[in-house]
Amino acid sequence: MTDVVAIKDQVEAAVQAALTEVLPAELAGADPVVRRSDRADFQSNATLAVAKKAHRAPRDIAADVVTHVAEGESPKIDAEVSGPGFLNLTVPDQMIWSNVAARLADDRLGVSTSRTGERVVVDYSAPNVAKQMHVGHLRSTIIGDTLARVFDHLGAGVIRQNHIGDWGTQFGMLIQYLDEHPDAAWRGRGAETMDALDGLYKAARKEFEADPAFADRARSRVVALQAGDEATVATWRDLVAESETAFEAIYQRLNIQLDHDNFDGESRYNPALPGIVEALTEAGIAIESDGAMVTFTDGVVNADGDPVPLIVRKRDGGYGYAATDLATIRLRVDEYRADRILYVVDARQALHFRLVFDTARRAGWLPESVHARHVAFGTVLGTDGRPFKTRSGDTVRLTDLLDEAVGRAHAILAERDTGLDAEELDAIANAAGIAAVKYADLSNTRTKDYVYDPAQMVSFTGNTGVYLQYAHARIRSILRKAEQTPPDTTATGTAATSAAGPDAGEPGMLAGVDVTAPLEPAERALALALDEFDQALRDVADTLEPHRLCGYLYAVATAYTKFYDTCPVLTAPNPTTRTNRLALCDLTGRTLDTGLGLLGITAPERM
């Protein structure tokens, strides 16, 4: 596996080298400011930026740069001055074909493992035991999964942690109710177990509020649970185990890389909590306030102008999630040696994380070298612009939401003349429905609220997951057909996916691609888009914004459409053109497949 140097990087290096020659030594490190351009392959705006410091006219500097770029190593990059001093840069066809061939010859499509050696903890999903997963868990689960996949793909050591809500006073109430209603069926009922528990929890709450005697028994049950009473703990374990089974079923359906190995319940941290408060108190960071132990962060005040506390121990001696969040930080830093901790949590928790991180920093538990980041996301809205609810105003269960999306995808696919049998249709409708939901979420700017529109998201047109799956399927169709119908003249071979292809040894040939061939404009645009895959993935990791990958894949797909429209592949005018175009098809298909895979979306062979 050899890393492929992106064409943009090659151009930057060439411009950088030229600038070093042209500018005074103290400006030698100037940013070459190379961007894609609609007037050439790339443009450099560097001369305008440095002109003032260099005491020269931008066009004058640009002219010198042109000369030096022209003297650079082959293959030559063509540069010309434009407007006030822009440099329009055009790269030779051979450079482009060479990168197509090199990416095709690499399993990783030339994407480097730029995050090697970094350890990243991703905290996401976080459902609650004995409760149905609902729309409120959707974004954390989907976004966290994608970020984990991208960091993993870039070579980082990723630790996925699903911080399950498995502890709290509500379990005393539920367990007491179950104990008093032994006939209530909920164990071992698969998907229905969670429905049953939801109902039992509501019933328990009702009784808790209506019957003071039950409320008392429920409170003492909390004490029993905390004290480790055997029978109580046994029921609690059942609740956790049944819930985890249900969560895993949803993750599998959603194609989320979480299973029991990633479950990290809050209860795990119970033994550490007294020590957390003790250490903070000894350090003078936590102080007593209204009976609770709290920490304060400079400059954070409430409506009355009083400082806002982080409550690490409640007045009644119990611990809230501030304490467990601090405990997890210690574990992740000390044991897991994390370099980066990502909390994929609703934006409304922003203040909480600010206080937690500040407290952990001051306690010395979170050194400056470790990046802790609240990866905030907005609310899922209905088409009415208000938080997404059922018609009756209830929270939407995740299973129902997925059922609807898959159902819509099924209806659309059934109307199309796909020639698929019923079983295939079901499988593909499922893949399409899941893709629709995930892509709709991931393609929007993370921090903004977004409108959940089932009709739009399963559409075959526009920036949707289904559109990208369809683009991939059609490319695969062409590649299959190419194998069945070789060109009528002496075969140059189909697009080889390995450098060991039959033509690899011939001059001008790489991975079956003739790198000396001329490029059509549509081929050029597509190839240059494909060359940016690595950069797109780095951008996602740098910004923690998955929608950049969505935008990239959509740009690739639309570039492919224009190519497809103007450049016949199977009926290309000659075998070399056909082979090279098949190579573009192959690389496009694999880029979409890999990119969708990083979004947690499968790309079917046909649909």
Place this chain on the structure above:
RNA sequence: GCGCCUGUAGCUCAGUGGAUAGAGCGUCUGCCUCCGGAGCAGAAGGUCGGGGGUUCGAAUCCCUUCAGGCGCACCA
């Protein structure tokens, strides 16, 4: 009151210092009897919430203001 997020085409959204602000949906006009019509090409549609500033250059950075959403002590 303070803090965070958001404001871009009729609608849903991209675009975080570069030349003419882009897509999809919707509207209008052409084109292709072609490898899976995911059409393709073009038109119409914009005070980038308003104002000021920095810069050779601002949707993008800074200040200010307006509007909306959210958060601000013992629920997680």
